[in-house]
Amino acid sequence: MNAAEFLEQVRQKQPLVHHLTNWVTIYDCAQVVKSFGASPVMAHATEEAADMASIASALVLNIGTLTTQFVASMKLAAASANRNGIPVVLDVCGAGATAMRDVKCIELLNETRIDIIKGNASEIARIAGESVNTKGVDAGVVEKNLCDLAQHLAASRKCTVVITGAEDIVSDGSRCLAIRNGHEMMSRVVGTGCMAASVIGTFAAVSKGDLVAAAASGLSCYEIAAELAVKRSDGPGTFKQALFDAINALDGAVVLDMQRITECAAITS
Amino acid sequence: MNAAEFLEQVRQKQPLVHHLTNWVTIYDCAQVVKSFGASPVMAHATEEAADMASIASALVLNIGTLTTQFVASMKLAAASANRNGIPVVLDVCGAGATAMRDVKCIELLNETRIDIIKGNASEIARIAGESVNTKGVDAGVVEKNLCDLAQHLAASRKCTVVITGAEDIVSDGSRCLAIRNGHEMMSRVVGTGCMAASVIGTFAAVSKGDLVAAAASGLSCYEIAAELAVKRSDGPGTFKQALFDAINALDGAVVLDMQRITECAAITS
Amino acid sequence: MNAAEFLEQVRQKQPLVHHLTNWVTIYDCAQVVKSFGASPVMAHATEEAADMASIASALVLNIGTLTTQFVASMKLAAASANRNGIPVVLDVCGAGATAMRDVKCIELLNETRIDIIKGNASEIARIAGESVNTKGVDAGVVEKNLCDLAQHLAASRKCTVVITGAEDIVSDGSRCLAIRNGHEMMSRVVGTGCMAASVIGTFAAVSKGDLVAAAASGLSCYEIAAELAVKRSDGPGTFKQALFDAINALDGAVVLDMQRITECAAITS
Numbered sequence: 001m002n003a004a005e006f007l008e009q010v011r012q013k014q015p016l017v018h019h020l021t022n023w024v025t026i027y028d029c030a031q032v033v034k035s036f037g038a039s040p041v042m043a044h045a046t047e048e049a050a051d052m053a054s055i056a057s058a059l060v061l062n063i064g065t066l067t068t069q070f071v072a073s074m075k076l077a078a079a080s081a082n083r084n085g086i087p088v089v090l091d092v093c094g095a096g097a098t099a100m101r102d103v104k105c106i107e108l109l110n111e112t113r114i115d116i117i118k119g120n121a122s123e124i125a126r127i128a129g130e131s132v133n134t135k136g137v138d139a140g141v142v143e144k145n146l147c148d149l150a151q152h153l154a155a156s157r158k159c160t161v162v163i164t165g166a167e168d169i170v171s172d173g174s175r176c177l178a179i180r181n182g183h184e185m186m187s188r189v190v191g192t193g194c195m196a197a198s199v200i201g202t203f204a205a206v207s208k209g210d211l212v213a214a215a216a217s218g219l220s221c222y223e224i225a226a227e228l229a230v231k232r233s234d235g236p237g238t239f240k241q242a243l244f245d246a247i248n249a250l251d252g253a254v255v256l257d258m259q260r261i262t263e264c265a266a267i268t269s
Numbered sequence: 270m271n272a273a274e275f276l277e278q279v280r281q282k283q284p285l286v287h288h289l290t291n292w293v294t295i296y297d298c299a300q301v302v303k304s305f306g307a308s309p310v311m312a313h314a315t316e317e318a319a320d321m322a323s324i325a326s327a328l329v330l331n332i333g334t335l336t337t338q339f340v341a342s343m344k345l346a347a348a349s350a351n352r353n354g355i356p357v358v359l360d361v362c363g364a365g366a367t368a369m370r371d372v373k374c375i376e377l378l379n380e381t382r383i384d385i386i387k388g389n390a391s392e393i394a395r396i397a398g399e400s401v402n403t404k405g406v407d408a409g410v411v412e413k414n415l416c417d418l419a420q421h422l423a424a425s426r427k428c429t430v431v432i433t434g435a436e437d438i439v440s441d442g443s444r445c446l447a448i449r450n451g452h453e454m455m456s457r458v459v460g461t462g463c464m465a466a467s468v469i470g471t472f473a474a475v476s477k478g479d480l481v482a483a484a485a486s487g488l489s490c491y492e493i494a495a496e497l498a499v500k501r502s503d504g505p506g507t508f509k510q511a512l513f514d515a516i517n518a519l520d521g522a523v524v525l526d527m528q529r530i531t532e533c534a535a536i537t538s
Numbered sequence: 539m540n541a542a543e544f545l546e547q548v549r550q551k552q553p554l555v556h557h558l559t560n561w562v563t564i565y566d567c568a569q570v571v572k573s574f575g576a577s578p579v580m581a582h583a584t585e586e587a588a589d590m591a592s593i594a595s596a597l598v599l600n601i602g603t604l605t606t607q608f609v610a611s612m613k614l615a616a617a618s619a620n621r622n623g624i625p626v627v628l629d630v631c632g633a634g635a636t637a638m639r640d641v642k643c644i645e646l647l648n649e650t651r652i653d654i655i656k657g658n659a660s661e662i663a664r665i666a667g668e669s670v671n672t673k674g675v676d677a678g679v680v681e682k683n684l685c686d687l688a689q690h691l692a693a694s695r696k697c698t699v700v701i702t703g704a705e706d707i708v709s710d711g712s713r714c715l716a717i718r719n720g721h722e723m724m725s726r727v728v729g730t731g732c733m734a735a736s737v738i739g740t741f742a743a744v745s746k747g748d749l750v751a752a753a754a755s756g757l758s759c760y761e762i763a764a765e766l767a768v769k770r771s772d773g774p775g776t777f778k779q780a781l782f783d784a785i786n787a788l789d790g791a792v793v794l795d796m797q798r799i800t801e802c803a804a805i806t807s
Contacts, residue, residue, distance in 0.1 A: 016674045024295050024311050026562050030728040035774055040728065041632070041674030042562050045605045048636040052674070055635065067314040094310070097324065100317040136285045136310030136321070188517060190299040190309065232772070234501070235514025236304055245773025248726060293564050293580050336583040363579070366593065369586040405554045405579030405590070457786060459568040459578065503770070504783025505573055 001177070003224075003259045004252035006203050006217035011037040015057035015205035017198065018081075020044045020074045022064025022093065025191035028240070029060070032195040032222070035247040038202045049073040050080035058205035060198050061114075062091040063104060064137065071104045078112035087204040087211060088112065091197035092119040096126035096134035109157060116204060116211055117153065118162040118197045121146060128153040137193075139165065147176045147264045160211040162219070164196050169264070170216045176264040177216045181223035188236040196222060220259045225250050227258065270446070272486035272493075272528045273521035275472050280306040284326035284474035286467065287350075289313045289343045291333025291362065294460035297509070298329070301464040301491070304516040307471045318342040319349035327474035329467050330383075331360040332373060333406065340373045347381035356473040356480060357381065360466035361388040365395035365403035378426060385473060385480055386422065387431040387466045390415060397422040406462075408434065416445045416533045429480040431488070433465050438533070439485045445533040446485045450492030457505040465491060489528045494519050496527065539715070541755035541762075541797045542790035544741050549575040553595035553743035555736065556619075558582045558612045560602025560631065563729035566778070567598070570733040570760070573785040576740045587611040588618035596743035598736050599652075600629040601642060602675065609642045616650035625742040625749060626650065629735035630657040634664035634672035647695060654742060654749055655691065656700040656735045659684060666691040675731075677703065685714045685802045698749040700757070702734050707802070708754045714802040715754045719761035726774040734760060758797045763788050765796065 016039045021029050026042060033040035043052040046069070053059050059081040061074045081088045092105045105127055108114060117124070120139035122132045128149060133140040142149070146169045154161040155173030163169040168179040186192040196219060203218030204211055228250075229242035286302050288295070288311045295311060302309035312321040315338070322328050328350040330343045350357045361374050374396055377383060386393070389408035391401045397418060402409045411418070415438045423430040424442030432438040437448040455461040465488060472487030473480055497519075498511035555571050557564070557580045564580060571578035581590040584607070591597050597619040599612045619626045630643050643665055646652060655662070658677035660670045666687060671678045680687070684707045692699040693711030701707040706717040724730040734757060741756030742749055766788075767780035 018674075022311075023292055023561055024299050027296065027565065027728065030562050031774065034726060034728050039674055039676050041635070042560075042603055043632070043636065044603060045638060047606065048638040051636040051638070055674070065311055065313060068316065094312070097310070098312065098317040098320040100314060100320070136287075136308055136324070138308050188303060190296060190303050233514075234511075235517040236300065237510030237513030237517075241510055241775030241779055242772075244775030245771075248773040248775075291580075292561055293568050296565065334580055334582060337585065363581070366579070367581065367586040367589040369583060369589070405556075405577055405593070407577050457572060459565065459572050502783075503780075504786040505569065506779030506782030506786075510779055 001213055001216060001261050003217035003220040004255040006206060006214060007221050007250065007252060007255060009206040010202055013206050014038050015202065016041060016055060017058045017060060017201050017205060018052050018056035018077065019060045020049060020077055021060060021062035021194065024064060025194040028191040028195050029198040031244055032198050032247065033202050035244045036202055044070060044073050046073050046076060049077040053077040053080035054084055056086060058086055058201040059088045060201035061088065062093050062194055062197055063101060064093040064194065066104055074108060075111055082113045087115040087207065089116040089118055089197050089201040089204060090114045091194060092117060092123045092127050093194065094137040095119060095123040096132045097136055102126060114159055116160045116162060116200060116215060117157065118200060120164055120193065124153060124161060124163045125149060147171065151176055160215060162200060162215050164193055168219050170212050172212045175212055177212060178262050178264050179216055179219045180260040181220050181227060183226050183230045185230050185236065185239050186226055189240050216261050220261055221250060221255055224255055224258045270482055270485060270530050272489040273524040275475065275483060275486035276490050276519065276521060276524060278475035279471055282475050283307050284471065285310060285324060286327045286329060286470050286474060287312065287321050287325035287346065288329045289318060289346055290329060290331035290463065293333060294463040297460040297464050298467040300513055301516065302467050302471050304513045305471055313339060313342050315342050315345060318346040322346040322349035323353055325355060327355055327470040328357045329470035330357065331362050331463055331466055332370060333362040333463065335373055343377060344380055351382045356384040356476065358385040358387055358466050358470040358473060359383045360463060361386060361392045361396050362463065363406040364388060364392040365401045366405055371395060383428055385429045385431060385469060385484060386426065387469060389433055389462065393422060393430060393432045394418060416440065420445055429484060431469060431484050433462055437488050439481050441481050444481055446481060447531050447533050448485055448488045449529040450489050450496060452495050452499045454499050454505065454508050455495050458509050485530050489530055490519060490524055493524055493527045539751055539754060539799050541758040542793040544744060544752060544755035545759050545788065545790060545793060547744035548740055551744050552576050553740065554579060554593060555596045555598060555739050555743060556590050556594035556615065557598045558587060558615055559598060559600040559732065562602060563732040566729040566733050567736040569782055570785065571736050571740050573782045574740055582608060582611050584611050584614060587615040591615040591618040592622055594624060596624055596739040597626045598739035599626065600631050600732055600735055601639060602631040602732065604642055612646060613649055620651045625653040625745065627654040627656055627735050627739045627742060628652045629732060630655060630661045630665050631732065632675040633657060633661040634670045635674055640664060652697055654698045654700060654738060654753060655695065656738060658702055658731065662691060662699060662701045663687060685709065689714055698753060700738060700753050702731055706757050708750050710750045713750055715750060716800050716802050717754055717757045718798040719758050719765060721764050721768045723768050723774065723777050724764050727778050754799050758799055759788060759793055762793055762796045
């Protein structure tokens with residue numbers, strides 16, 4: 001795995017990444033994509049969600065501030081993405097917190113092809129059918145091997161699963177990678193999880209079919225930038241701005257040197 | 270009054286603070302709550318607003334970019350909060366600017382139990398039935414004793430009233446506190462008023478019933494952080510980021526030393 | 539042309555600038571207006587969009603995250619602005635990317651009086667009826683003289699046209715100005731285009747009828763601040779915060795010294 005090669009691809013191809021995301025972190029989702037050198041767009045109207053997806057190279061869905069109508073637009077955008085063969089990322093933000101979130105995630109998973117499901121440990125556990133103790137959109141405690149969780153969900157949904165946390169897990173049901181970059185400061189900033197989904201979408205747009213490598217590379221680059229940004233900031237406010245700076249300036253050689261992506265041992269299920 | 274004790278409670282209990290707020294400052298409302306160590310969540314769909322309120326420890330409503338449907342969701346969330354006995358803060362953002370804002374505030378006040386009404390001087394005067402000269406969402410001039418205004422509205426609505434400004438006033442109709450922390454720079458930053466409501470909600474979540482002390486403590490902590498942040502910034506842009514840093518790093522001993530909360534003289538009405 | 543005089547007018551009169559804008563950059567649109575010393579307000583409900591426009595000094599519309607209902611509110615706000623004689627700016631954000639965007643722009647232009655149409659080169663070309671190759675909300679390549687494009691659209695729509703880019707063009711169909719301030723870093727930050735529309739609205743609010751001078755002055759001040767901000771920042775994150783600081787501190791003498799506004803040679807059409 002060479003995260004720097006993916007980074008270079010993103011910068012060269014500058015893919016258009018379409019979002020139907022939440023209203024809290026929508027700016028940060030756009031800016032993180034832009035900082036990587038790609039081109040973000042957000043369009044949620046029923047009348048244009050599919051059209052915009054048809055000119056994009058990836059689609060990122062996030063249910064953070066969902067409504068029924070908004071999810072209807074997500075389905076139109078995802079169907080368009082599916083027809084056009086571009087990858088679809090679903091951030092199952094807040095799954096487990098309310099019945100509506102669970103229902104709408106399952107609808108999206110059943111009615112469209114989601115290529116990458118992304119969430120924190122308790123969100124992914126919930127999507128996998130576990131009973132979880134959530135706290136809004138922040139992760140609850142999950143007493144389970146996360147590789148196992150990711151692999152089982154990926155295998156049953158025939159997709160790639162990303163579990164974000166202090167250590168990120170990416171699996172397509174057979175391979176499983178762990179990414180150990182990042183910094184605790186990320187958990188003190190609203191939107192770092194949502195931005196991770198946008199980064200995954202951006203790297204998936206240049207994946208040439210290897211979504212596991214793309215997601216792991218994107219997360220590693222993003223979190224290496226976070227490690228660098230912590231050194232140039234004094235807390236969550238200045239950190240987020242330094243993060244955009246660091247992503248914009250991220251050097252391929254530094255990525256190669258700092259990336260901590262490892263294969264997890266196989267788990268027999 | 271010991272604002273540092275409330276701060277410690279917030280950090281220990283990390284309450285979930287549910288918001289139905291405006292689209293301009295929604296990120297800052299979330300980040301200010303997070304910076305204090307608590308957990309923000311935003312969910313406005315009719316289908317889940319009540320469910321999310323039922324797992325939260327406080328509810329913050331803000332009419333900054335209201336629609337009729339959005340206020341309908343606010344009512345569902347507030348009714349749920351009322352049933353569950355968690356405090357509800359209403360930021361009457363822009364009251365007096367349009368007829369719709371006045372009507373919707375009164376509906377919320379009449380149809381649900383609002384525990385804390387928060388606004389600037391002209392907004393609170395409007396909610397109290399005065400005829401005011403407003404300018405969008407910025408405060409107009411109010412030729413009236415603000416303690417008197419807060420106390421009368423609090424007594425008539427049987428709630429706590431917070432008037433924000435260079436000096437903040439908090440009253441439940443009998444007691445009246447003045448908070449003299451903060452800095453003029455706050456008025457140059459969009460969202461400092463909305464964030465104040467989120468802070469009040471966060472501190473109300475750990476109030477053990479004393480909403481006047483909680484609101485005053487929250488405002489004092491927030492504004493002490495602002496005083497510290499001004500010293501580490503060059504204008505409204507860097508100030509807001511320094512504010513999140515300062516809140517995150519806020520020290521209890523510093524709060525105790527800097528807090529300026531005083532009882533106002535009784536006003537016979 | 540003296541951009542510093544317009545700046546001084548904005549600071550003295552502190553106009554209320556009403557927005558119906560997109561959800562991605564709404565905060566930045568508000569903060570840029572506030573940083574200039576004016577007063578932003580955002581209100582999109584059908585029931586109050588016209589009322590809010592009636593107390594404002596300028597109206598800024600931006601279709602970045604449009605819906606049919608949102609555009610309906612825009613029309614009500616614009617009609618109110620037209621009745622009250624205040625200038626209306628339309629940012630044709632993403633025109634050419636989807637059929638819906640084109641249709642809704644034309645509806646707004648045909649059904650209300652838009653005083654200033656603002657977009658990047660490909661967006662303006664699309665509104666002028668050209669077939670363009672767009673990429674979401676980022677500018678595509680336009681093989682055409684931009685003065686000519688602006689002048690023709692301005693003449694046919696009887697309004698002022700602003701084309702933003704490395705060099706900005708402002709024309710009312712007879713005069714044509716070029717503004718050569720700004721910095722490449724602006725293109726790496728989401729929202730710099732949307733903020734430009736808000737700045738144009740803010741300066742139009744104090745224009746006394748000369749919208750070309752107002753728009754050019756506003757753009758020049760905004761972009762001079764950007765030139766100063768680049769020197770105090772390390773990338774797109776810290777740049778945006780430094781930009782708000784620089785606008786807030788912008789000195790009239792510095793503006794006079796740095797402004798690069800020139801008359802374009804007349805183009806016979």
